[in-house]
Structures are given as C-alpha cells and as structure tokens.
Amino acid sequence: MANDRNCEAEVPEEDISGLLGYLQIKIVSNKEKIEALKPFKEEEKELPTIHRVPDVFHKMNELAYSPSVVAIGPLHGGKKVQKHLQAMEVEKLSYMHHLFERTENFEKTRHDCVAAMLKLESNARRCYADDVRLDFTLDEDDNPVDANCCTPEKFRSYLKEIDPIAANNFKFAAVEQDLLLLENQLPFFVLDKLFGLTVGRSPEYCSHGPSCYLPTGSHQEEKTEETADSDEEEKMELVLKNFKYSATELDLGGTKFVQGNKENIFDVKFTTHHSYFPFRRGGEFEIPPFTVNDWTELILRNLIAFEQSCPLMVKSYFTSHAFLMDRLINTAEDVKLLEKEEIICNKMGCREEVASLFNKLCKNIAIDSLYSTNHCLEVINFHKHRWPKFQVKLKRDYFSNPWTIISVAAAFVLFGLTLMQTIFAVPS
Structure with a gap:
C-alpha cells in the first residue's frame, strides 16, 4: 500500500506549468515551420507556371535550359547571377534607362514602375514553383537595384541606334534564345504593366499593350473524340x-x-x-x-x-x-x-x-x-493485316536496291525458261 501511495504522489504544479509551457512553445514553433513550408496561403489557389527544369534534363542538354547571355527573372538573375551572365547586367540597366527616357517624364516613370512592381511582387512570386525573392528596391541614387524585369526590347530597328548588341548577330540570336527558356521567364502581367507605364506612354509606339505582338487567332478548347x-x-x-x-x-x-x-x-x-x-x-x-x-x-x-x-x-x-x-x-x-x-x-x-x-x-x-x-x-x-507485312518483307528483302531487283528478275526468267523447257519436253 505504501508503494502504491508513493506512485500516486502528485507532481508539483510548477513542474506541470513548466512542462505545458514547453509543449506549447514546441507546438507553436512546429506549426510555424509547417506554415512556412506551405507554398501558398489558403486563399491563394493559383498553381505556379514557371518551374525549374529537373537536373536529369539539364544533364541531357544543359544549353537547352540555361541562359547563355542574359538572365531574366529571379531563377537565374538577382544578386546570385552566374559569372557568364554578369556582363549583361550593366546592359540591362542601360536598356532600362533608354526605355524611361522615351517617356515624357523620366523620374515619374521610374518611380511608377518601381511602385507597380512592389505592388505586384506577391502575385509574381506565386507564379514561380520555387520560393523566390524579387528585390524591387531603390539604391541611394533612386535607381532600381533589380533590372530583371526590364528585358531587352525586341524591336531591332530601335536597338541598332542605342546598343551594339543588336549589331552583333551572334549576341542578338543568343538573347532571343535565352528569352525562350522556361526557367528564364517573367509573368506576363508584369510585362504588361511595365509596357503600359513606359511604352504605353510614348505616342511613337503601339498603345494596345504587348498582347498585340502575340500570334493572332484564338485557340478553342474543343472536346475531341480522344478526350x-x-x-x-x-x-x-x-x-x-x-x-x-x-x-x-x-x-x-x-x-x-x-x-x-x-x-x-x-x-x-x-x-x-x-x-x-x-x-x-x-x-x-x-x-x-x-x-x-x-x-x-x-x-x-x-x-x-x-x-x-x-x-x-x-x-x-x-x-x-x-x-x-x-x-x-x-x-x-x-x-x-x-x-x-x-x-x-x-x-x-x-x-x-x-x-x-x-x-x-x-x-x-x-x-x-x-x-x-x-x-x-x-x-x-x-x-x-498480312498484305502490308508481306509488302514490307518483299520490298525490303527483294526490291531494296537495283542489284536485288536484277537478281529476282533473273531468277524469274530462269524459272520461266526451265518451265517452258519442261513443258516442251513432255510430248517428246
């Protein structure tokens, strides 16, 4: 009985409260870690559209997936840009300044673009499968630090006037190829917004937005017999x-x-x-x-x-x-x-x-x-069916080249002569 009473001895309240406090801290900490692992909040149901290509495909052809000249967006750009892409970072800032200068108010356009990018940052991040950081900030001279959203303009006639890259066919082709890569993309709504704040404010350009440069025609999702x-x-x-x-x-x-x-x-x-x-x-x-x-x-x-x-x-x-x-x-x-x-x-x-x-x-x-x-x-x-199979064998084995055709023809002639000789020899 004495041993039973010792086993039933009560634990001090201070220890219980301390244990509960420790467990509560662990539960909250683990919950925060789990929440941090979630790619989206509950109200954000959009699926990402810009992904990293798995390493197994990179090993088959690295050049087909990685940019060679210019990095666009956060997957290959930003502060950790690779060494062979760093030379183009200065050129990107130059493109950006030339783009702003074509508007009526350089300073207003620059600040409007940065403000718009800050507002779109959360939506843009949700377009990427990876947890990316988009640094749309200003340096001490009020210049945008990250120029990854300012892609080289695609109008070659204008580029020749402002940048020697356009006059270099090798570099220009490399830039065009880099802009086609899955890992080297920006959400279209980001480009559309920048277009409206820059090119859209200049009367010398088309005012219909970047969609006017996309292929015409609508793709209708028809319910085909396969589906x-x-x-x-x-x-x-x-x-x-x-x-x-x-x-x-x-x-x-x-x-x-x-x-x-x-x-x-x-x-x-x-x-x-x-x-x-x-x-x-x-x-x-x-x-x-x-x-x-x-x-x-x-x-x-x-x-x-x-x-x-x-x-x-x-x-x-x-x-x-x-x-x-x-x-x-x-x-x-x-x-x-x-x-x-x-x-x-x-x-x-x-x-x-x-x-x-x-x-x-x-x-x-x-x-x-x-x-x-x-x-x-x-x-x-x-x-x-049998006939197509027979056709394949016949053409492949007996009529694949002139020599086999001659051999088959000679065999038929020899067979015919032998048959005729046999027929004429029977009556005699």
Whole structure:
C-alpha cells in the first residue's frame, strides 16, 4: 500500500506549468515551420507556371535550359547571377534607362514602375514553383537595384541606334534564345504593366499593350473524340506499346505520307483506302509540315518541360508531337523520306542529327495523353493485316536496291525458261 501511495504522489504544479509551457512553445514553433513550408496561403489557389527544369534534363542538354547571355527573372538573375551572365547586367540597366527616357517624364516613370512592381511582387512570386525573392528596391541614387524585369526590347530597328548588341548577330540570336527558356521567364502581367507605364506612354509606339505582338487567332478548347472516349487511357497504352513503325517501314507497307494542314502542326490524319484486291489496299498518313533548324531542340525541350510541369493547366500537344516523330524517325532514311514528301524542311543539313534530335526528346518524359491516339490506332490496325507485312518483307528483302531487283528478275526468267523447257519436253 505504501508503494502504491508513493506512485500516486502528485507532481508539483510548477513542474506541470513548466512542462505545458514547453509543449506549447514546441507546438507553436512546429506549426510555424509547417506554415512556412506551405507554398501558398489558403486563399491563394493559383498553381505556379514557371518551374525549374529537373537536373536529369539539364544533364541531357544543359544549353537547352540555361541562359547563355542574359538572365531574366529571379531563377537565374538577382544578386546570385552566374559569372557568364554578369556582363549583361550593366546592359540591362542601360536598356532600362533608354526605355524611361522615351517617356515624357523620366523620374515619374521610374518611380511608377518601381511602385507597380512592389505592388505586384506577391502575385509574381506565386507564379514561380520555387520560393523566390524579387528585390524591387531603390539604391541611394533612386535607381532600381533589380533590372530583371526590364528585358531587352525586341524591336531591332530601335536597338541598332542605342546598343551594339543588336549589331552583333551572334549576341542578338543568343538573347532571343535565352528569352525562350522556361526557367528564364517573367509573368506576363508584369510585362504588361511595365509596357503600359513606359511604352504605353510614348505616342511613337503601339498603345494596345504587348498582347498585340502575340500570334493572332484564338485557340478553342474543343472536346475531341480522344478526350470524349471513356477508354482513352486504354487506347493510349495500346499506342505506346504497339506503335513501333518507322516512316520507311510504313512506306514499304503501303502507307503514303502526304503534306497536311500548314496552319495546324497537330492536325494529323490517317486514311485507309479499301479495295477488293489486297495489293491495291493502302493508307495515307497526313502530317503538317514543319521546319527543323538549330533552334528546334531548344524550343521543343522547353515547351515539353512546360507541359510536363503544368499537366493540370495545359495539354501535352508538343509532347505528343515529339512522341509521334520519335516513333516515325529512327534513322537518316526516315528523315530523307519525310523530306521527300515535304513534311520536314531540314535546315540542319545532316539527317543523322535530325534523327538523333527526335530520338532523345522523349527520354524520361511522362506521356499522359496523345492528341493523335485514334489515328495511331488506325495505323496499327492497318499494318496488322498480312498484305502490308508481306509488302514490307518483299520490298525490303527483294526490291531494296537495283542489284536485288536484277537478281529476282533473273531468277524469274530462269524459272520461266526451265518451265517452258519442261513443258516442251513432255510430248517428246
């Protein structure tokens, strides 16, 4: 009984209050840490649109994702700008001053821009997947410290008058490429605001905002037959598993490639021509034409990276197109065939480089939708028949070059002569 009473001895109130106070401090501290890890507040539901490209893609082609001349925005700019980009920081400030000088009141424009950027800072930060800092502050001379929002103007005729970079084709092309990178972007509403406060106040420029320089035409989200089908995922799996035909194999199997709609690169169609005679059956693969040049890989890689980063916001059109080209193009012969049919305009020169480009684009890519699922299934079903397979084998093994054609013809002639000799020899 005495031992039980000792176990039931009461803990002093001072110790209890101290323990509760310690636990309360820990709970509050941990709650603050958890809240700090949240990328957005509860009322902020917008998803980020500007992401860092994963390291695995950087290792495949570092130049396709990292700026080489100019850093725009906080991911590569700011106080920790890389050494090879520092030379352009002074030029960016020069661009900014020239831009302000074109307005009627230099000082008012400068302060209005800084005030507007401070007001938009929280919204701009939410556009980035990383926790970034945008330093829109003034130095002791009332100059903006961070000029990352002041991008080089795209009007070459004006640039030639104020900056030697425009007269240097290498640098100008490098700047244009840097402005296309996913990691090197600013939210459009930031540019729109700056445009209105600077160029919009000058009567010599267009007053409709930067949107007037965007491509015209509206993209309507139509509910296509692919998205309407409830078994779309099953169809896509069939395509990913079974669509393994190169362009030359399809051509040998009776599929003719034709140039498609020039206005829409994604308007791919496949049509089957039916006939009672198997050797007259064929297919027609309609693919819109496109140009392949030194910029193609950079543009496609960054568009695919954007689609992979924002799957809930954008559809995987460029990822789908890269997948289709990856399957159709395996060797330089496939590129040659598509060039012949005027589907590919090859400005790289080397066909092996074009084939290598498309063969590497879809590595480590997650394909969750295909815009050409049904047409790819039609290609698969058409080439499952015996005659297309026989056609491929016949053309590849016996009619692939002039020497095999001569050999086959000689064999047929020899067979015919032997048959005739046998027929005439029977009566005698």
